[in-house]
Amino acid sequence: MAINWFPGHMAKTRREIKENLKLVDAVIEIRDARIVKSSKNPDVDDICGNKPRIILLNKSDLSEGSITKEWIKSLSNENIRVSGVNCITGEGLKGIKPLLNDLLKEKHERMKAKGIVNIIDRVMVVGIPNVGKSSFINKMAKNNIAKTGDRPGVTRSRQWIKTKIGIELMDTPGILWPKLESEETQLNLAFTGAIKDEIMDIEELALNLIRRLQVDYADRLMTRYKLNELSEDPLENMNSIGRKRGAVISGGEIDYNRVSVMLLDEFRGGKLGAISLERP
Structure with missing residues (x-):
């Protein structure tokens, strides 16, 4: 990215x-x-x-x-x-x-x-x-x-x-720096909304957020989305969240855009609980 x-x-x-x-x-x-x-x-x-x-x-x-x-x-x-x-x-x-x-x-x-x-x-x-x-x-x-x-x-x-x-x-207006070197920095800024969603691949962003949360905050994901267990594959976890939330389109396919927007909104709104993505 x-x-x-x-x-x-x-x-x-x-x-x-x-x-x-x-x-x-x-x-x-x-x-x-x-x-x-x-x-x-x-x-x-x-x-x-x-x-x-x-x-x-x-x-x-x-x-x-x-x-x-x-x-x-x-x-x-x-x-x-x-x-x-x-x-x-x-x-x-x-x-x-x-x-x-x-x-x-x-x-x-x-x-x-x-x-x-x-x-x-x-x-x-x-x-x-x-x-x-x-x-x-x-x-x-x-x-x-x-x-x-x-x-x-x-x-x-x-x-x-x-x-x-x-x-x-x-x-003063908010400023970012000319080039975001670290992918982790890029993702953290995008997760929290400091970078416009319009220039991001929202589904890739949500998948990366799940990948991060399933390591450090697995309990929050399971509790919020009523999951019995988590897979090591973040895409499987996204599918599970989609099914639990009824984000399914014709043919049983997951509506990934809908799941992605929901997940990011709930993370940014604190609905997954207190989360720190970085430590000193």
Whole structure:
């Protein structure tokens, strides 16, 4: 599977992020807690340099809690704070202000020494498509300023968003990197919807998801689809799921497209339970 998805607006966004970095005090990078490594844009380290950063592991309700804690410990350092959040419900977002205060302690002390009381921190929000940036911004601003959608590529232009807690957010469109080298990364991004389904072979993608889940989360597949046993062959398991869900067309053939769409939707919606596809 070879994916090279780098539309022109993403190249432009990369340049804008680099140019606008001087306007902000810190960066909030949002990743998917289920695929913490794959949902990291490797360009972000290079672009952001030593700028203070908070990494939010979004959709942490859909990942295994113990593995998310391992990621938080692994990624944290002197210049980076990490937290698990749910940008839809707002869980964990109250912890952002204290994290920011900790990271920008020296700046705040300098400003207070000058008699400045109402300190505004300006923060750039970055992340790959469909990772939850707009949901995060809307929750922080408590209104629907940023467009949201369950398909990548919804956010387009830069905008500043004010919050009531002394933080101004600079929104940026989601960007992927020019070439996705690892097939595992490609699949993880596609499983979670960061890459448009329209450019994927949806049936091949669902088959690969079954192949992955039958190794690490066999019990979830069996429970969700009421299977007595799993085969070593992912296609056999897809057939079993199709039959259990009545995705059968004339002649008893499995409707693979219907099974594929259903499986991916249920995985992305957390109906198979908390699943982490990557570990630190």
